[in-house]
Amino acid sequence: MKRVLLVLLACLVVAMSLAACGSGDSAAPSTSQGSAVSSGTADASNAQGLPGRFAETKKITVEVFDRAVDGGTKAEDNFYTNFIKEGMLRDYNVEVTFVPVPRWTETEQMNNLLAAGTAPDVCLTYSYPTVQTYANMGGIVDLAPLLESNKDKLTDLYSLLGEENINWNKDPDKGTIWAIESMLFQNKRINTFVREDWLKKLNMAEPTTLEEFETMLKAFKDNASTLLGANANKMIPFLLSVDIGWTADHLLTSFIPNSFTDSEKEYFANNFDDRHLLATGYKNGVKKLNEWYNAGLVWKDFPLYPAGDKNIDNQMKAGYVGAFIHNWDYPYRNGDDSIAANIKKLAGADAAYVAIETFKNDAGVYKKFLSAPIDRKIFFPSTNKETEASLLYLNWISKLDNRKFLQIGEEGVTHEVLPDGIIKSIATTGEKFMNSPYNIDYTMTINGLDLGDKDLTTKSVALGYAGVEPKYVQKAYELTSKDAFIEKHINVGPIKSEEGMGPALKEKRDNMLVQSVTAKPEKFDSIFDSGMKDYLASGGKAIIDERAAAYDKYHK
Structure with missing residues (x-):
């Protein structure tokens, strides 16, 4: 019996050892x-x-x-x-x-x-x-x-x-x-870009006011043959997309009174739309776009293409666009296929988009609306x-x-490390090409380069756009958050009236803005006002009221 027990015990030990080895x-x-x-x-x-x-x-x-x-x-x-x-x-x-x-x-x-x-x-x-x-x-x-x-x-x-x-x-x-x-690691949002080489050809300075910007657009249109030669009929002084609230942001928000953000409650109640549609003065900005559209200063075909349509970027890549508003680094993205790289191939080494500040509000401030760091x-x-x-x-x-590897990739392939440790991007094609800036689609918990060192990160951002002179990125990086108003976190719990309304209200907003911009001047007020009335009646007013009440409950 003892011998049998010893044999069984030995077998058990062996079996447990094998199980442990196979567990990983x-x-x-x-x-x-x-x-x-x-x-x-x-x-x-x-x-x-x-x-x-x-x-x-x-x-x-x-x-x-x-x-x-x-x-x-x-x-x-x-x-x-x-x-x-x-x-x-x-x-x-x-x-x-x-x-x-x-x-x-x-x-x-x-x-x-x-x-x-x-x-x-x-x-x-x-x-x-x-x-x-x-x-x-x-x-x-x-x-x-x-x-x-x-x-x-x-x-x-x-x-x-x-x-x-x-x-x-x-x-x-x-x-x-x-x-x-x-x-949101780098709290950057939008910039206004113009063709720097076109300004030089026309002996014009960068516009610093709305009036100067408008004069510039008219000059682009009037000198289309000088700027585009045989493609003069394809001239687009100012580019829009159907997401007007985004691609005209700086212009539209410059019509919002500087005092609009003084009342925390008013701002919170009316700011559920991330394009600031409900802000005081917004209509005046849309009216200015309507004037430009009817004067031939805005791309006539913009209503034909949904947001993200490749034909929108193709107008810029082909060199037909004088000015546009978009993500703070938009023309510099995507390496050899960037907007910046394409216009150089077609229009020469001097062709470039440069970020500018040109839309002042009533207080004379180039105010930018930035979200909280989310x-x-x-x-x-x-x-x-x-x-x-x-x-x-x-x-x-x-x-x-x-996340660092995902953001900068392989040394010698997608980036190089300079002697001072700064990361410089390398234009890459093939399997290691990044579909989004710093691969933000795979780093879902962070948007924006983070190398673990703030100073190193800031310097590396300027070199993070292969084929683009750092001076353009540095200027865009600075201007996009200059004089920024950063939204405060106001937590009031769920707003019932907002539930399920996001897509529907977005569609109504985009449609009313497109219809307002493309309307005949004498029809503008009626189209905009009826569109806004429908937007509010379709859920917008209920959201405003509930947000105001929730603010009083938790923050008054």
Whole structure:
């Protein structure tokens, strides 16, 4: 009997040793550090892998914006998605599948996915009302208890976002968190750009007032043959898109009285539209665009192309556009296929877009409206059955080493390191091309370059646009946030009247602005006023009233 027991004991020891050896992933041990996961669903003692690796492979799906970039790669399957997939499998034993969503219709697409119950496990959107709508229907996971119970495992996520961004949307009464806010690391937004070489040809200085800007547009139109030669009939003094609130932002907001932001309550109640449609004086800015359109100073065909349509950028790339308003660095993006690179190929080495300040408000200030340091809203739909693995995904992409690689890529391929440590981008094509600036579509917890050193980051931004002289980027970087008004975080919990209204009100806003700009001058007032009346009656007024009441409740 003793011999039998000894044999059985020996067999048991061997079996346990074999089981222990087979409990980890077959990949080589990771040398990076991570957060330990101690729940019963994860292997906290796995000596062969990163502390926190799951014993059994978990599978999650992650949303990624698809920008359909010319010369780009598949948003859901490329060099950078593979880097993330391999890292998550190695470090946490989590298998990641990316789900592409069109960038320019992301709100509508996300509504469809959530309604169908097919949304990815990890989602992001710019529309918080969309999140709130489905949260009220039981379609969104409350992150508050998950974040609290897993906080010790999410050190990189908390280090990047801080308590403020993570708790930004926390309900002041119920304590629920339906979405966390990613970090807007460089709070930059919009610039006004003009063709510097055209100004030189016409012996004109950069315009510093609305009147000078208008004079410049007229000069571009009147001298189309000088500037464009045989393509004179394709001249576009000022470019617009159907997203007028964005591509005319600096002009429109310059008509808003400087005092509009003095009343915190008034600003909060009327500022749910991120294009500032409801601000005092906005109509006057739209009327100025109407004047320009009827005078032939604005692209006649702009209503034909939806936001994000490639033909809009193609007008600039072809060298037909004198001035436009867009993202603060827009002409310098995308390396060899950037707007800046294309106009140099067609119009010569001197061809360039330069950022300017030209639209003063009534106080003589070039006031820019910037958001608080928040960006995309990250949330988990209720169909997510792997919430812990999803949180670890957010932690993994928030780790400095991981997001730094995603933002600047490989040394010698997508960037070079100068002697003083500054990062200089290299124009890249093929599999390692980045579809978005600093790969922001894969670093969903941060928008903006962060190298871990503020001074190094700032200097590197100027060299982050391959083929573009740093002086242009530096000027654009400075002007876009000069004299900025940064929105304050005012948390009043959910606004019921906003739920589900985002896409509908956006469509009404864009349509009324397009119709107003393209109207005959004598029809402008009636078209704008009727459009605004419809916008307010369709939910806008209810939102204003509820926001004002909520402000009084929590902040009076």
